[in-house]
Amino acid sequence: MSPHRIAVLAGDGIGPEVVEAALPVLEAAAGLEGVDLDWVHFPWGCDHWQATGRMMPEDGLDRLRPFDAIFLGAVGRPDVPDHVSVRGLILPIRRAFDQYVNLRPMELLPGLSPVLAGRGGAPFSPESFRMVCVRENSEGEYVGLGGRFDQGTRDERAEQLSVFTRRGIERVARYAFRLADGRPRRLLASATKSNAWQHAMVLWDEVVEEVARDFPRVSWRPYHVDALAARMVSHPDSLDVILASNLFGDILSDLGAALTGSLGLAPGANLNPEGTHPSMFEPIHGSAPDIAGQGIANPIGTIWAGALMLDHLGAQGAAGRVERALRAVVADGTVLTPELGGRAGTMEVAEAVRLRLADAGGAPPPS
Numbered sequence: 195m196s197p198h199r200i201a202v203l204a205g206d207g208i209g210p211e212v213v214e215a216a217l218p219v220l221e222a223a224a225g226l227e228g229v230d231l232d233w234v235h236f237p238w239g240c241d242h243w244q245a246t247g248r249m250m251p252e253d254g255l256d257r258l259r260p261f262d263a264i265f266l267g268a269v270g271r272p273d274v275p276d277h278v279s280v281r282g283l284i285l286p287i288r289r290a291f292d293q294y295v296n297l298r299p300m301e302l303l304p305g306l307s308p309v310l311a312g313r314g315g316a317p318f319s320p321e322s323f324r325m326v327c328v329r330e331n332s333e334g335e336y337v338g339l340g341g342r343f344d345q346g347t348r349d350e351r352a353e354q355l356s357v358f359t360r361r362g363i364e365r366v367a368r369y370a371f372r373l374a375d376g377r378p379r380r381l382l383a384s385a386t387k388s389n390a391w392q393h394a395m396v397l398w399d400e401v402v403e404e405v406a407r408d409f410p411r412v413s414w415r416p417y418h419v420d421a422l423a424a425r426m427v428s429h430p431d432s433l434d435v436i437l438a439s440n441l442f443g444d445i446l447s448d449l450g451a452a453l454t455g456s457l458g459l460a461p462g463a464n465l466n467p468e469g470t471h472p473s474m475f476e477p478i479h480g481s482a483p484d485i486a487g488q489g490i491a492n493p494i495g496t497i498w499a500g501a502l503m504l505d506h507l508g509a510q511g512a513a514g515r516v517e518r519a520l521r522a523v524v525a526d527g528t529v530l531t532p533e534l535g536g537r538a539g540t541m542e543v544a545e546a547v548r549l550r551l552a553d554a555g556g557a558p559p560p561s
């Protein structure tokens with residue numbers, strides 16, 4: 195079989211560290227299943243911006259287009275404005291390749307003590323904290339329309355428009371309902387704010403309700419996003435698939451990851467479900483300049499993102515191995531990075547996962 199061609203954008207800060215750690219794990223898992231991966235590295239990011247004034251070359255998107263997938267570390271550096279770095283790389287890729295689903299599992303891995311365990315009596319266990327966020331990833335609050343006016347004067351004003359389309363809401367809602375329909379609990383919560391946002395979020399609610407009619411087995415309900423955030427803390431066991439707009443999903447997925455113990459654990463998939471364009475896989479954390487260069491960043495989120503990528507590429511056996519191996523390392527608890535109370539470095543954790551791959555064969559774990 196011809197190799198899967200993957201564009202690697204390690205990026206900035208801890209990005210290159212976690213990517214360097216993750217690649218041998220993914221490579222080894224693929225090898226055990228007879229799957230060939232061909233990695234092509236692109237040195238794009240803030241250094242590139244400093245040298246050329248652009249986060250990626252002008253033809254960057256054209257160069258990424260032929261790849262089967264994109265594997266991203268993290269982007270951003272304290273001396274480069276965030277809107278420059280992010281608007282110069284991540285967001286154009288999500289947009290140009292119509293990666294309209296941002297899939298973000300939020301699960302408490304067995305072995306970890308969750309942040310809120312024992313406080314407030316919420317049922318925090320791997321069985322009760324098992325959600326996945328389906329975030330709209332192509333429009334909404336992230337369209338980047340608006341402007342700054344009368345800058346520097348007392349009348350200064352900024353406008354930031356959001357755009358929600360029936361088509362955009364419908365396609366991501368359909369993806370989320372289909373996902374919920376295939377999960378054991380068949381539950382879906384839609385994050386809204388139609389009490390205050392009378393245009394966009396009322397359309398959101400209407401379209402979600404229409405889509406829901408095609409999935410009679412899924413029990414669903416809308417929650418205002420503030421109440422949903424509270425519910426993730428107080429009753430995580432009542433939640434399964436969470437459907438959210440671009441900004442709401444961004445916030446809720448960080449909350450979900452933090453509740454499970456560390457932002458460094460959580461993976462994300464920016465999916466173009468039709469496969470017309472390459473999809474992009476990345477940990478949900480940022481470039482973490484405060485710990486960059488120390489070799490202590492948690493590689494689990496990146497490795498897990500790699501498992502989502504293997505799954506997307508049709509290499510379910512390899513994906514299952516990676517996921518089972520990383521779960522085993524976390525459950526074992528002796529090789530963890532400092533933010534989880536351990537003393538291991540990035541490479542050690544990744545190596546521990548790699549060493550477990552051989553015993554991690556079998557059917558993919560239920561997702």
Ligand code: IPM
Binds near residue numbers: 280444478
């Ligand atoms: C994420 C990040 C990005 C987002 C930033 C870097 C623009 O926070 O992937 O969650 O908001 O989508």
Ligand code: MG
Binds near residue numbers: 444
């Ligand atoms: Mg985010």
